[in-house]
Amino acid sequence: MKAFGYVSAKDVAHAVALLGEHGAKAKILAGGTDLLVELKHAVHNPEIIVDVSRLAELKEIVIADDGLHIGALATHADIMNAPIISGMFPALVEAAHSIGAVQTRNLGTLGGNLITCVPSVDSGPALIALDAVVTVASAEGERRMPLAELFVGPRKTSLKPGDLLIDIIIPKDNLDKPAAFEKFGLRKGQALALVNVGVSFWVGDKSVFKAPRIALGAVAPTVIRAPKAEAYLDGRKISAEAMAEAGRIAATEAKPITDFRAGAEYRRDLVAVLVKRALAKAQARAAAKQKELVA
Amino acid sequence: MTDVTMTVNGQTRSASVPPETTLLQLLRDNFNLTGAKLGCDVGDCGACTVIVDGQAVNSCLMLAGQADGRRVLTIEGLASRDHLHTIQKTFENSGALQCGFCGPGVLMSAKALLDENLNPSTQEIRDALSGNLCRCTGYTKMIEAVQDAARLMREDSRAQLTHARTEVATP
Numbered sequence: 001m002k003a004f005g006y007v008s009a010k011d012v013a014h015a016v017a018l019l020g021e022h023g024a025k026a027k028i029l030a031g032g033t034d035l036l037v038e039l040k041h042a043v044h045n046p047e048i049i050v051d052v053s054r055l056a057e058l059k060e061i062v063i064a065d066d067g068l069h070i071g072a073l074a075t076h077a078d079i080m081n082a083p084i085i086s087g088m089f090p091a092l093v094e095a096a097h098s099i100g101a102v103q104t105r106n107l108g109t110l111g112g113n114l115i116t117c118v119p120s121v122d123s124g125p126a127l128i129a130l131d132a133v134v135t136v137a138s139a140e141g142e143r144r145m146p147l148a149e150l151f152v153g154p155r156k157t158s159l160k161p162g163d164l165l166i167d168i169i170i171p172k173d174n175l176d177k178p179a180a181f182e183k184f185g186l187r188k189g190q191a192l193a194l195v196n197v198g199v200s201f202w203v204g205d206k207s208v209f210k211a212p213r214i215a216l217g218a219v220a221p222t223v224i225r226a227p228k229a230e231a232y233l234d235g236r237k238i239s240a241e242a243m244a245e246a247g248r249i250a251a252t253e254a255k256p257i258t259d260f261r262a263g264a265e266y267r268r269d270l271v272a273v274l275v276k277r278a279l280a281k282a283q284a285r286a287a288a289k290q291k292e293l294v295a
Numbered sequence: 296m297t298d299v300t301m302t303v304n305g306q307t308r309s310a311s312v313p314p315e316t317t318l319l320q321l322l323r324d325n326f327n328l329t330g331a332k333l334g335c336d337v338g339d340c341g342a343c344t345v346i347v348d349g350q351a352v353n354s355c356l357m358l359a360g361q362a363d364g365r366r367v368l369t370i371e372g373l374a375s376r377d378h379l380h381t382i383q384k385t386f387e388n389s390g391a392l393q394c395g396f397c398g399p400g401v402l403m404s405a406k407a408l409l410d411e412n413l414n415p416s417t418q419e420i421r422d423a424l425s426g427n428l429c430r431c432t433g434y435t436k437m438i439e440a441v442q443d444a445a446r447l448m449r450e451d452s453r454a455q456l457t458h459a460r461t462e463v464a465t466p
Contacts, residue, residue, distance in 0.1 A: 006297055006314030006360055029358070036317070036356045037337045049314065053361055077350070101426025102404065104338055106350040107357065189425030190339065 001039045005048040012057060012137060016164055018050045020139030024161040026050050030073055031108040033100070034116050058111075058166065061085060067133075067172040072111025072165040076100070076123075079110060089170070090285065091126040091179040091198060098122050098183045101190050111165040114150065117157045120218035124151070125198030126181040128215035128223050130174050135166040142166065151222035177202060177211075178289065180281035182274040186261065193218045194262045195254075195270040199278040201233065203286045209233040214246065214275055219254035219267055226250035229275065238283060247275035299363040303328070304372030310359070318362045319343045319354035322369060330370035330399040334428075341427035344400035345369045351407035353426070370399035373406065381451070382406055385443040393431035401427045405441045413449050415441070 009015035019026055027046035029035055030053055038044055052058065058073035061082045068088065070079065076096040079085055086093050099105055099113065099122045113123040114134075124147075132147040139162055147168065150157050159165070179200035185191030196217040204210030212233040214226040229250040236242050256267035297316070300309040303326060310325045322328045322345070334342030336355050343355040346368040373380040379387070382405050392398045401424060408415055408423035415423070420441045421434075429437070 001315040001317075003313060003315055006358070008360065008363075029361075032358065032361065033338055033353075033356050036358070039315070040336060049358075051358070051361065100338075101341065102407070102423055103341060103344055103351050103353045103426045104356075107352050189422070 001036075002042060002045055004039075004046050006051060007048065008051040008054060012055060012164070012166070015050055015052050015055065016137050016139060016162075018048075019162045019164055022048050022050070026161070028052055028164065030112040031075060033104045033108040034112060052164070063175070065172070066169065068170040068175060070110055070168045070170075072167055073109045075107065075109050076105035076113070077102075080105070088176055089126075089130070089179060091129075091181040091200075091282075094181040095122050095126045095183075095196075095198070098181070098185075098193075098196070104190075110168060114147070114168070115157050115159065115165060117151055117153075117155050117222065119154055119221060119223070120193040120196065121223065122183060122193060122196055122217070124223035125196050125215040125217045126179060126200075127168060127170070127198070128225065129179055129198035129200040129213040130170045130177060131213070133169045133171060135169065137164045137166050138162045144169075148223075148225070153221045174200070176289070178282045178286035180278040180285065182278040182281070184270050184274060192261065195219055195256075195267050195274055197271070197274040197278045199275065199282050201279075201282060201286075203238065203283075203290070204235070207238050208235050209238055209242070210235070212246075214250055216250060216254055216271060216275075219256040219271060224253070224255075226253040226275070228253055233279075240280070243276045243279040243283075244272075246279060247272035250275045297358075297360040297363075299359050301362050301364060302366045304367070304369060312359050314358065314360060316359040317355050318345070318347075318357040318359050318367070321359040321362070322354060322367070328369050328371050331403075332396055332399060334396070334400075339428065340397070341400040341404065342397055344403045344427065346403055346407050346410075349407070349410065351404050351423075351426075368403070368406075370402055373402065380406075381447050382409065382441070382444040385440040385447065386437070389436045389440040389443065391433060391436040391440040393429075393433050397427055397429045397431075401429065401437060405437075405444065408441070409445055409448060413445055413452065415445060417442070 025047040029051040058071040060071045079096040183193045183196040198215040201212040202210040217223045229246040251268045251272040254271045256264040258264045296311045297314045332342035334340035338353045338356045345354045
């Protein structure tokens with residue numbers, strides 16, 4: 001690695017001040033599992049590294065008035081082990097578990113994973129399917145935006161130099177919303193997704209899909225929604241046939257590429273299958289929750 | 296320069312290193328602990344795995360400064376001069392290592408797993424070792440060795456418990 005300066009931030013205010021002062025010359029160190037690789041490959045040549053990895057305030061996973069807050073520095077292992085998350089959103093546990101291996105999940109953070117903004121980002125689809133919002137801090141203050149607006153293009157977020165991702169929020173109206181995550185890679189461990197999928201829906205009166213969300217990863221420049229498939233499901237009676245048809249429609253909305261991992265046609269087929277599987281898994285979760293309520 | 300002080304295998308160690316020094320470089324070059332290996336240097340192979348504050352991490356993906364004030368356990372901290380650690384013994388008995396390059400990392404991943412879970416399923420062992428690549432491809436025997444170690448460590452903790460109870464019962 002080329003030489004750089006290093007400061008360990010004492011708190012969020014200190015981190016934001018340092019980032020404001022150094023702007024584009026600074027890089028933020030969170031988990032480091034992506035940043036250190038990029039520094040070794042000289043993708044970035046920062047003058048200074050602002051280490052935020054010790055900021056406990058950004059690791060908290062808590063329910064507040066406006067929803068579930070996951071601190072940007074919560075590691076994938078923290079997410080897997082948080083009872084609030086496994087109880088309410090097993091889809092997020094599945095997504096976290098699908099990332100890297102134990103060593104990378106112990107260091108890598110949710111915020112760091114999201115801002116890599118790679119098309120296959122495994123933290124993306126389930127959170128997009130749950131209408132997640134992010135908080136960003138800078139010298140000008142804090143602002144919120146939908147997670148979908150963070151993703152601009154491959155490895156390109158809407159964050160500017162000086163911005164610090166603070167937390168990821170699942171809005172309170174979506175707490176407990178049945179959701180699921182599915183990923184297909186070439187291996188179980190340490191494999192990039194050929195396709196990953198996040199879905200969520202409520203079970204409406206007379207057992208129809210209500211507020212369905214389908215998010216697809218690795219089949220477009222960023223994580224995308226499948227609005228036609230969602231519109232098809234909205235208000236429709238829940239059935240295996242409807243899930244399969246939604247998968248077929250979503251496949252037409254995907255824009256996959258062919259690369260050395262898989263062909264575009266194969267990825268499109270995977271979208272149809274994974275959407276169907278994820279919808280079925282979310283439905284099983286909704287049914288289990290219903291049973292719990294009745295019992 | 297970044298000044299770091301940490302507990303390594305139970306001993307307090309300090310160094311002053313350039314900020315771009317990784318924990319792996321610090322361990323190998325400054326502390327002369329060459330058990331953790333430099334393999335891929337990008338977090339894929341797991342040969343550099345050490346345990347920091349109880350968690351298995353790739354020491355090539357951590358800056359030395361990030362380990363300041365923390366507890367680091369490396370393969371050198373497992374055995375004493377007289378006794379191998381149970382995991383080391385079962386790996387030896389099973390012939391679970393061939394060329395051995397991946398060994399220190401595999402053993403630290405196994406140690407981190409067994410510290411949390413003394414009764415892991417085969418799938419849990421596979422998951423725990425999925426970040427450690429063995430190019431001799433000897434995974435089956437490694438999994439057996441971890442299972443053997445888990446069994447011996449369970450028996451050991453039960454024996455200790457019984458011993459403790461006996462001591463309490465006979466003042």
